[in-house]
Amino acid sequence: MTAMIAADALIGANRAAKDPAPTSEEAIYQVMHAAIAERRLPAGMRLVEDQLARLFCVSRARIRAVLQSLARERMVTLQKNRGAFVSYPSVAEAREVFQARRVIESALVREAARMVQPAGLDRLRAHLEREKAAVLQQDRRIEIKLSGEFHLLVAELVGNATLSGYLAELIARSSLVIAIYEGAGAHDCWQTEHHRIVDALAAGDGETAANLMESHLAEAESRLALTSEPAAPKLDFEAIFGV
Numbered sequence: 001m002t003a004m005i006a007a008d009a010l011i012g013a014n015r016a017a018k019d020p021a022p023t024s025e026e027a028i029y030q031v032m033h034a035a036i037a038e039r040r041l042p043a044g045m046r047l048v049e050d051q052l053a054r055l056f057c058v059s060r061a062r063i064r065a066v067l068q069s070l071a072r073e074r075m076v077t078l079q080k081n082r083g084a085f086v087s088y089p090s091v092a093e094a095r096e097v098f099q100a101r102r103v104i105e106s107a108l109v110r111e112a113a114r115m116v117q118p119a120g121l122d123r124l125r126a127h128l129e130r131e132k133a134a135v136l137q138q139d140r141r142i143e144i145k146l147s148g149e150f151h152l153l154v155a156e157l158v159g160n161a162t163l164s165g166y167l168a169e170l171i172a173r174s175s176l177v178i179a180i181y182e183g184a185g186a187h188d189c190w191q192t193e194h195h196r197i198v199d200a201l202a203a204g205d206g207e208t209a210a211n212l213m214e215s216h217l218a219e220a221e222s223r224l225a226l227t228s229e230p231a232a233p234k235l236d237f238e239a240i241f242g243v
């Protein structure tokens with residue numbers, strides 16, 4: 001994918017919503033974050049400041065600030081004298097992300113089982129329906145997005161914005177990891193596992209919910225081909241066009 005096509009994909013999100021191109025740093029950050037997490041901008045791709053500045057009709061300085069925010073969350077990697085790239089997590093980093101998720105999410109779900117209210121369970125069950133619909137439509141991108149959102153919804157039951165923030169970052173990085181390392185034939189059965197987690201929450205059984213969450217994440221990690229790093233795709237804009 002060339003940078004230009006990716007730029008179209010990026011702005012496409014706005015056109016679809018019939019919104020003008022976002023101009024505040026926060027809005028640009030949101031659009032770019034979603035484009036990376038949803039894999040419209042692939043791992044390893046170079047992000048050219050000039051192009052992004054033109055695309056969003058803002059100064060390069062603003063784009064740089066957004067790229068720095070994304071770099072703090074490790075969604076983007078800044079390389080000296082080479083510019084910004086969509087991060088390309090190593091095998092070691094991929095394992096770290098999943099280990100961190102197991103630790104944080106098993107604790108969160110145990111806590112959630114203690115404090116969940118009927119409205120929270122309703123939200124989770126409505127979400128499971130959306131996941132089911134995405135599977136039936138075979139829309140892999142939406143499936144991955146909804147899978148991540150399920151985990152955030154569980155975290156939100158606890159009402160700890162700091163932990164939810166950490167988790168949002170880990171989930172976005174998981175999306176990059178899955179994009180790179182998803183083995184051939186790997187397929188989520190996350191929906192079934194998500195159902196079991198919701199049932200344990202409804203029963204107020206924190207111990208079971210925590211065990212299910214831990215094995216669910218271990219299972220997701222085991223489906224990845226975390227043996228060696230595939231070569232990062234050569235998506236350098238200048239190299240592609242010889243400029």
Ligand SMILES: [Zn+2]
Binds near residue numbers: 216
């Ligand atoms: Zn899941």
